Amino acid sequence: MPRHESVWSATAEMPACEPLRENAHVDVCVVGAGISGLTTAYLLVEAGKSVAVLDDGPLAGGMTSMTSGHLVSMLDDRYYALEKLHGREGARLAAQSHSAAIDRIETIVRKEGIACDFSRLDGYLFLAEGDRTQTLDRELEAAQRAGLRGVRRIERAPYADWDTGPSLLFPAQGQLHPLKYLAGLVRAIQRGGGRIYCNSHADHVEGGIPAVVHVGRRIVSADAVVVATNTPINDRIAIHTKQAPYMTYVIGARVPRGAAPRVLAWDTGDPYHYLRTQPLGEDELLIVGGEDHKTGQAHDSPQRYARLEDWARRRFPQMGEVEFAWGGQIMETMDYLAFIGRNPSDHDNVYIVTGDSGMGLTHGTIAGMLIRDLVFERANPWAALYEPSRVTLRAAAEFARENSNVALQYADWLTGGDVESTDEIAPDSGAVLRRGLEKVAVYRDAGGALHEHSAACTHLGCIVSWNESERTWDCPCHGSRYDAHGKVISGPANRDLAPAQRLPDKRAA
Ligand SMILES: Cc1cc2nc3c(=O)[nH]c(=O)nc-3n(C[C@H](O)[C@H](O)[C@H](O)COP(=O)(O)OP(=O)(O)OC[C@H]3O[C@@H](n4cnc5c(N)ncnc54)[C@H](O)[C@@H]3O)c2cc1C
Numbered sequence: 388m389p390r391h392e393s394v395w396s397a398t399a400e401m402p403a404c405e406p407l408r409e410n411a412h413v414d415v416c417v418v419g420a421g422i423s424g425l426t427t428a429y430l431l432v433e434a435g436k437s438v439a440v441l442d443d444g445p446l447a448g449g450m451t452s453m454t455s456g457h458l459v460s461m462l463d464d465r466y467y468a469l470e471k472l473h474g475r476e477g478a479r480l481a482a483q484s485h486s487a488a489i490d491r492i493e494t495i496v497r498k499e500g501i502a503c504d505f506s507r508l509d510g511y512l513f514l515a516e517g518d519r520t521q522t523l524d525r526e527l528e529a530a531q532r533a534g535l536r537g538v539r540r541i542e543r544a545p546y547a548d549w550d551t552g553p554s555l556l557f558p559a560q561g562q563l564h565p566l567k568y569l570a571g572l573v574r575a576i577q578r579g580g581g582r583i584y585c586n587s588h589a590d591h592v593e594g595g596i597p598a599v600v601h602v603g604r605r606i607v608s609a610d611a612v613v614v615a616t617n618t619p620i621n622d623r624i625a626i627h628t629k630q631a632p633y634m635t636y637v638i639g640a641r642v643p644r645g646a647a648p649r650v651l652a653w654d655t656g657d658p659y660h661y662l663r664t665q666p667l668g669e670d671e672l673l674i675v676g677g678e679d680h681k682t683g684q685a686h687d688s689p690q691r692y693a694r695l696e697d698w699a700r701r702r703f704p705q706m707g708e709v710e711f712a713w714g715g716q717i718m719e720t721m722d723y724l725a726f727i728g729r730n731p732s733d734h735d736n737v738y739i740v741t742g743d744s745g746m747g748l749t750h751g752t753i754a755g756m757l758i759r760d761l762v763f764e765r766a767n768p769w770a771a772l773y774e775p776s777r778v779t780l781r782a783a784a785e786f787a788r789e790n791s792n793v794a795l796q797y798a799d800w801l802t803g804g805d806v807e808s809t810d811e812i813a814p815d816s817g818a819v820l821r822r823g824l825e826k827v828a829v830y831r832d833a834g835g836a837l838h839e840h841s842a843a844c845t846h847l848g849c850i851v852s853w854n855e856s857e858r859t860w861d862c863p864c865h866g867s868r869y870d871a872h873g874k875v876i877s878g879p880a881n882r883d884l885a886p887a888q889r890l891p892d893k894r895a896a
């Protein structure tokens with residue numbers, strides 16, 4: 388059985404940190420200690436601001452611990468698609484900003500001496516099985532128009548025993564060990580005088596002068612607040628109608644040295660596969676991801692890991708046992724780029740970063756550079772492209788499709804449950820059942836005890852769904868996620884599932 392853990396959290400240790408114990412005042416309060424929050428905090432500290440970072444878990448326990456760690460200017464949604472939505476200039480700025488993000492990470496790694504396995508390497512985009520489209524030619528031309536240097540078409544990606552067929556080569560991409568990088572950022576922020584608090588849940592964020600972040604009975608007041616919680620916990624609706632949550636899954640298995648070259652690779656499938664390797668002691672770990680689905684709208688997550696393994700084993704028969712398996716969530720925006728800047732319809736000193744679109748490491752780094760400039764009221768060439776209040780008219784069809792999908796999810800209130808009775812729920816598993824007008828999310832722990840919560844998501848009331856492989860309750864509407872015991876682990880919900888009234892458990896009797 389593989390460990391249900393990312394290779395990153397299994398092989399890195401974060402610096403110790405304490406919860407917020409007294410009120411504090413700083414120039415900027417950053418909520419969220421993933422790559423977005425920590426990069427923003429680092430660049431603000433470097434520029435002379437006093438900064439406090441709050442995270443409600445251990446440091447870096449969010450989606451940055453679940454990533455596959457590709458650093459790319461080869462954008463997931465294709466340059467020809469970006470051109471259509473944002474024009475040639477928009478695509479050029481997207482290429483420029485993602486390239487600058489990789490450069491910035493490299494600069495920080497060097498300056499702060501962070502040992503995080505950062506390296507530059509080539510990336511390859513190849514056609515998925517059965518794809519006969521002209522995608523590669525169209526993408527080559529669009530990437531060149533966007534100003535990416537050195538992109539070219541080659542006969543195959545450099546895998547010795549697997550013929551990928553024609554590929555596009557994107558030079559000077561990057562990869563790193565994300566948690567070793569974040570550990571280095573934390574130390575650099577602390578050396579620069581920044582304060583970092585973990586296990587400190589931001590209950591409420593108020594803009595104004597000063598802005599105030601409430602953490603239980605304590606507050607942090609600040610000239611500005613940056614909400615970097617992956618998906619904003621301070622915005623009820625506006626942003627969440629413009630992005631959609633998708634779960635994505637990853638496996639890691641050792642391969643003999645040389646069986647898989649140190650490159651990044653992606654196919655053109657939908658959902659697509661992504662690959663890389665990571666040094667693991669004397670060995671090489673092959674990391675393969677994909678099998679994405681709309682969060683809360685698929686009930687076969689264990690089979691998705693099996694399909695990934697099958698896909699990888701057919702291409703790398705020398706692959707050992709799968710040692711790591713993990714899944715996480717990405718936020719796909721309707722126009723393929725993140726939302727970074729002032730929170731719409733809020734005070735001017737509240738900033739957000741969200742909508743990673745599968746490229747959250749570079750988007751999170753762009754956020755650091757862009758928000759620093761906004762805080763200092765300096766012009767930034769990327770500000771309009773990433774403006775959170777933007778409405779991209781050419782993405783209207785996508786917008787309508789996603790929002791009617793959300794509206795459909797409310798029909799779950801009218802249907803029956805996944806099971807009729809708690810007797811049908813196996814140990815360490817969960818299911819939703821109907822009890823009168825209510826829907827109840829029931830988890831049976833490994834010891835057989837039942838844990839019951841209202842199945843109504845505390846964001847806007849959609850019915851959560853059990854994710855069997857991740858052991859989480861996932862909301863199909865805007866991607867809130869809760870652990871098996873109903874504790875919120877991903878926004879936009881910012882409160883745990885409410886307890887439900889418990890029925891007598893016949894098994895326990
Ligand atoms: C399987 C997978 C593969 C991926 N692969 C890639 C890739 O190859 N390349 C790439 O660029 N991107 C990739 N991504 C996306 C990328 O990893 C993420 O978008 C990025 O790491 C998110 O960083 P973040 O800082 O925005 O959020 P997070 O890392 O989730 O950090 C947010 C933090 O906010 C905290 N928080 C939340 N609510 C509160 C609150 N109320 N109070 C206090 N703290 C709070 C959380 O505890 C968390 O630590 C991948 C994602 C997944 C899931």
Ligand code: FES
Pocket residue numbers: 844845846847848849862863864865866867878879880
């Ligand atoms: S995330 Fe919006 S209703 Fe659940």
